[in-house]
Amino acid sequence: MNFVDSHAHIYLDDFKDDLDKVIETANKKGISTILMPAIDSSTHVAMLQTEQAYSDSCRSMMGLHPCSVKDDYQKELAQVLDYLSRRKFVAIGEIGLDFYWDVSFQGQQYDTFQRQIGWALSYDIPVVIHSRNAVDECIQVVQDHQDGNLKGVFHCFSGTIDQARKIIELGFYLGIGGVLTYKNSGLDKVMSEIGLANVILETDAPYLTPVPFRGKRNEPGHITIVGEKLAEINNIPVNEIANITTQNAQKLFGL
Numbered sequence: 001m002n003f004v005d006s007h008a009h010i011y012l013d014d015f016k017d018d019l020d021k022v023i024e025t026a027n028k029k030g031i032s033t034i035l036m037p038a039i040d041s042s043t044h045v046a047m048l049q050t051e052q053a054y055s056d057s058c059r060s061m062m063g064l065h066p067c068s069v070k071d072d073y074q075k076e077l078a079q080v081l082d083y084l085s086r087r088k089f090v091a092i093g094e095i096g097l098d099f100y101w102d103v104s105f106q107g108q109q110y111d112t113f114q115r116q117i118g119w120a121l122s123y124d125i126p127v128v129i130h131s132r133n134a135v136d137e138c139i140q141v142v143q144d145h146q147d148g149n150l151k152g153v154f155h156c157f158s159g160t161i162d163q164a165r166k167i168i169e170l171g172f173y174l175g176i177g178g179v180l181t182y183k184n185s186g187l188d189k190v191m192s193e194i195g196l197a198n199v200i201l202e203t204d205a206p207y208l209t210p211v212p213f214r215g216k217r218n219e220p221g222h223i224t225i226v227g228e229k230l231a232e233i234n235n236i237p238v239n240e241i242a243n244i245t246t247q248n249a250q251k252l253f254g255l
Contacts, residue, residue: 061089
């Protein structure tokens with residue numbers, strides 16, 4: 001089987017002591033590619049160094065995370081644009097809106113999100129959208145900018161069937177991870193209704209670890225657990241889930 005982990009922050013300090021082993025374990029489980037979303041200037045160098053060290057597996061995105069949008073966001077955006085001008089990235093991400101932790105920079109988050117969407121269109125690469133407590137708002141922003149060329153994924157999707165259908169109608173994908181294994185998430189019911197044509201898998205490592213490892217550090221190797229759960233929901237073999245979601249990721253990110 002061949003899986004793509006479309007969203008993993010393996011460059012963070014959570015992995016500083018055993019990243020070799022984490023990558024080796026992932027490769028043994030068939031995870032051939034790990035896509036790394038950016039956060040902000042405090043982690044860009046670590047992300048790019050990780051990509052260089054594990055170039056057979058890891059590919060970087062570039063962008064400014066909504067939780068990092070503060071008073072200095074213009075400076076942060078200038079750095080993102082500078083990186084984009086110097087080399088190719090698989091996506092602009094993760095970007096979007098987060099109204100869970102802090103709503104004092106809502107206007108700046110919208111500005112940051114919209115500008116980065118514009119850059120994605122200019123560079124013809126997808127966007128990876130973070131939408132915590134802001135799924136409907138992010139859907140509206142995508143609708144406002146969808147000219148037939150905008151493409152991307154709603155990372156860590158855990159919304160409703162209606163939201164899933166709206167996202168798919170916009171030509172976007174759903175990033176499905178460990179939340180699928182949580183007993184009361186309701187995501188299993190959504191995934192039983194919408195099919196697999198617009199689904200890719202992710203871990204969001206080191207976060208959102210799937211059951212039975214919930215509470216411990218997440219890592220790319222756990223993508224197989226998500227795949228197995230999705231296979232169970234759809235009543236098909238897990239290798240079919242691997243094939244479909246990997247092809248979807250390859251198509252979206254041009255892998």
